[in-house]
Amino acid sequence: MSRTVIRASHVIAYQDGGHRHLKDGVVVYEGDTIVHVGQTYDGPADQVIDAKDKVVTPGFINTHAHLSESPLDKSFVEDRGPRQFYLSGLFEFLSARDGAITEAARRASIAYSIPELLRTGTTTIMEIGWHGDVVAEHAARSGLRAYIGQGYRSGRWYTANGRTVDYEWSEDDGDAAFKEAIRFIERVDGKENGRIRGFLTPMQIDTCSEALLRRSADAAREMKVPLALHVSQSVPEFHEMTRRNGCTPIEWLQKIGFLSERCILGHCIIPGESSWANYQADDIGILADTGANVAHAVWVFARRGIAMESFARYQKRGVNMTIATDTCPQSMIEAMRWTSVVSKIVDRQTQVATAADVFNAATLNGAKALGREDLGRIAPEAKADLLIWQSDSLFMTPLRDPIRNLVFSATAEDLQTSIIDGRVVMENRVVPGYDPVELGRAVQAGAQAMWDGMQQRDWAGRDIEQLSPSSFPAYRG
Ligand SMILES: [Zn+2]
Numbered sequence: 001m002s003r004t005v006i007r008a009s010h011v012i013a014y015q016d017g018g019h020r021h022l023k024d025g026v027v028v029y030e031g032d033t034i035v036h037v038g039q040t041y042d043g044p045a046d047q048v049i050d051a052k053d054k055v056v057t058p059g060f061i062n063t064h065a066h067l068s069e070s071p072l073d074k075s076f077v078e079d080r081g082p083r084q085f086y087l088s089g090l091f092e093f094l095s096a097r098d099g100a101i102t103e104a105a106r107r108a109s110i111a112y113s114i115p116e117l118l119r120t121g122t123t124t125i126m127e128i129g130w131h132g133d134v135v136a137e138h139a140a141r142s143g144l145r146a147y148i149g150q151g152y153r154s155g156r157w158y159t160a161n162g163r164t165v166d167y168e169w170s171e172d173d174g175d176a177a178f179k180e181a182i183r184f185i186e187r188v189d190g191k192e193n194g195r196i197r198g199f200l201t202p203m204q205i206d207t208c209s210e211a212l213l214r215r216s217a218d219a220a221r222e223m224k225v226p227l228a229l230h231v232s233q234s235v236p237e238f239h240e241m242t243r244r245n246g247c248t249p250i251e252w253l254q255k256i257g258f259l260s261e262r263c264i265l266g267h268c269i270i271p272g273e274s275s276w277a278n279y280q281a282d283d284i285g286i287l288a289d290t291g292a293n294v295a296h297a298v299w300v301f302a303r304r305g306i307a308m309e310s311f312a313r314y315q316k317r318g319v320n321m322t323i324a325t326d327t328c329p330q331s332m333i334e335a336m337r338w339t340s341v342v343s344k345i346v347d348r349q350t351q352v353a354t355a356a357d358v359f360n361a362a363t364l365n366g367a368k369a370l371g372r373e374d375l376g377r378i379a380p381e382a383k384a385d386l387l388i389w390q391s392d393s394l395f396m397t398p399l400r401d402p403i404r405n406l407v408f409s410a411t412a413e414d415l416q417t418s419i420i421d422g423r424v425v426m427e428n429r430v431v432p433g434y435d436p437v438e439l440g441r442a443v444q445a446g447a448q449a450m451w452d453g454m455q456q457r458d459w460a461g462r463d464i465e466q467l468s469p470s471s472f473p474a475y476r477g
Contacts, residue, residue: 002030003043003045004030004047004048005026006026006029006386007048007052008024008026009052010022010025011026012058012378013027013378014058014382019363026039027386028045029384029386031384031422034384053391055389055396056388057387058377058386059123059363059376059386059387059419060332060362060387061122061123061126061363061367061370062125062126062325063126063293063295063322063323063324063366063369064228064266064297064325064326065128065324065325066128067114067125067127068106068130068131070109071330072443075447076093076467077089077468079471082162085234085235086306087305087306088234088304088306090234090236090237091159095158095458096462099453099457104446104449105446105450107134108443108445110135111442112442112443114144115431116329116330116331118142118144118418118431119412120332121333121415122330123418124145125144125146126146126199126264126295126324130150132150132184133184133188141433142433143420143423144420145196145420146197147197148188148196148198149200150184151177151202152174152178152212153174153177154173154212155168158459162460167206167207181200182223185198185199195421197225199220199227199228200216200219200220200227201229202216202229203230204229204233205230205252210256213258216229217258217260220262221260226371227262228265229258229265230267231253235277237249237270238276242279250283250287251286259291260290261291261293262371263293264295265287265294266294266295266297267300267308268287268294268296268314271283284313284319287319293322295324295326296314296361297325297327298311298338299326299327300326311343311353311357312349312352312357313347321361322361323358323365332362333407333410333411333412336407337358340358359406359407364377383422385420385421386417387415387417387419388415388419389406389410390413395409395411395413396410451464
């Protein structure tokens with residue numbers, strides 16, 4: 001097996017249970033595994049990577065993404081959030097959009113997502129969607145480490161009037177899709193040297209029956225796979241669940257035995273005790289007590305004016321907080337930055353949700369959520385999932401504390417090399433086999449078809465300009 005030695009000015013190395021700043025350090029990996037970290041190394045080397053004036057960090061674990069649609073949020077969902085649905089875009093915007101996304105657009109979005117993720121620090125992705133085989137194919141090809149879940153549910157939401165959210169239930173209660181999701185895991189789990197893994201993901205708490213959620217929790221336990229679910233993601237969903245069950249969504253999940261350390265819940269942003277719900281509860285305490293993990297995707301909410309109350313508070317209560325991109329941009333750099341800043345604003349405190357906190361969330365906490373002690377850290381026996389950043393670029397200088405610079409100042413330009421499973425998957429911003437110009441063209445065509453198709457799917461028959469007026473009116477010629 002080939003042995004690679006990285007000599008770097010800065011290494012974020014793991015020691016005594018946490019990240020440490022190792023100056024002038026060496027990281028050695030053999031095959032897919034790190035074998036040595038330290039100040040010196042005199043052993044053999046098949047390959048040496050000179051990372052002078054560079055920062056080597058562990059790769060980021062992005063715990064909630066939808067590769068087949070997130071790129072298509074751009075130029076559409078921003079600046080729009082209906083007050084009737086408490087600013088959530090789920091019921092009008094995503095409903096009009098989803099049916100209008102063609103198969104070609106979904107495939108284009110998945111391909112486009114690969115370089116977007118690899119150029120912004122994601123080395124492990126948790127993908128939730130309906131195109132698991134396509135994602136697995138791209139993960140195999142590109143080298144991305146991917147946990148893939150095939151979504152299923154008992155019904156769907158819709159609005160027929162822009163005032164209420166209604167539900168349409170399917171006859172088989174999502175059972176067929178649940179079984180297909182299990183077969184998918186059996187088919188892909190462990191492929192590509194274990195880089196591709198499966199997990200179960202009933203889609204949303206309000207679209208899944210109690211029976212389906214119970215079956216999911218049982219199956220996840222038996223199969224020893226992660227279990228994801230969208231929960232407490234909007235005020236209408238919160239109200240719907242309290243109306244159905246007389247308790248909060250998170251209380252209900254606890255009651256039906258769904259919550260465990262296996263759960264990775266997106267987004268838990270509207271717990272009972274939040275000012276958004278104003279419903280007497282201790283949902284954050286339940287999350288902490290049950291060990292359920294939160295996939296926090298700050299941006300999809302913050303850009304609409306909705307903030308978690310707060311990242312720092314959840315963390316202080318003992319909830320394992322992980323970080324995710326969910327929407328576009330699919331950048332973990334941005335996700336860490338906004339997580340920190342929004343929590344500081346909500347808490348009106350500077351010294352909370354620090355660079356260290358969000359960096360931990362994007363690495364060690366993500367690994368904990370997946371039950372992986374070999375991810376999210378630079379230590380012997382961990383997987384060689386590494387990022388090499390410039391330390392002397394326009395954006396990264398001056399540098400004393402690499403983590404603060406990464407969280408508050410870095411751009412995708414500063415990420416020079418991504419290594420996953422010991423394989424260089426991105427170098428000098430190039431992901432082999434993924435031409436950004438060609439991918440951009442395909443996504444543009446897919447988005448255009450989607451924009452054109454929305455009018456016939458919107459409940460009020462609005463076209464794209466009525467649903468989401470352009471920032472400035474067209475220039476009159
Ligand atoms: Zn989601």
